[in-house]
Amino acid sequence: MELTIGCTTRPFRGCSFAEACKYIAEAGYTDVAFVPVKSDNTAEELARTRKTAIDAGLNPSMALSRPKMELGLDAAVDEFNKHIDNAAKIGVKWLVELGIGDSKYYDDYYELMRRCSPHAQQAGVNISLKPHGGISLTVQNLIDSFNKVNHPAFGISYDPGNVIYYTVGKLRPETDIDKIAPMVTTMIIKDCVIKDGKPDVMVTPGEGLVDFEKVISGLVAGGFKGPLYVECVGGTEIDEIRANVKSTLKFVKNILAEL
Secondary structure (H helix, E strand, O other): OOOOEEEEOHHHOOOOHHHHHHHHHHOOOOEEEOOOOOOOOOHHHHHHHHHHHHHOOOEEOEEEEOOOHHHOHHHHHHHHHHHHHHHHHHOOOEEEEOOOOOHHHHHHHHHHHHHHHHHHHHHOOEEEEOOOEOOEOOHHHHHHHHHHHOOOOEEEEEOHHHHHHHHOOOOOOOOOHHHHHHHEEEEEEOOOEEEOOEEEOOOOOOOOOOOHHHHHHHHHHOOOOOOEEEOOOOOOOHHHHHHHHHHHHHHHHHHHHOO
């Protein structure tokens, strides 16, 4: 099965965006994620970011987002819509939403997503909420969020490593995969280990606690058609990181080939 597999810049967080794009392209990926974009970027900054990715041979298809609820609902909506517009100018098709941690903003968060999702759809951008603690701590939280927003441009970014990380292993990402699969529009390839009671996601996929075969096959069985993005690998030296990024692409392709 052929699905788009991209890589985030996170493994190369000590590098410039241009360097990260170079390494990601050399590893064989087609898409780069966590493209740097903000609501207040200038047209020149946006054009430069897009050119950097394109020149490396990559599609700048995913960026991160987190609304600024502290501004107040109306101002937060305006700011988020500007973020969407700037992402679209770079060519981003997916905004991975990190949610919020302060429960006093939960209702406003859902309202913001209901207001901004039509704008995102018009701009050709999809919003994808990942498990990240707080409002998106558990699979059930993600399902509830999907149902409360209830818009075609709003879906779920399934991050199995984060399910383990933020619940410190109390919940498993394979559980209820059949329930959430129809809502998942992107997947993050991230593993997790727990050492001395502390979770760690800086591990190469396949070497931690996540059963990727079960997660990916369950998502595909539920209608998931990609894309997938590698977020974390193990390693401290750049050559080791580059090798792990490359081997992870093969790891994911091998799973997909069996489906």
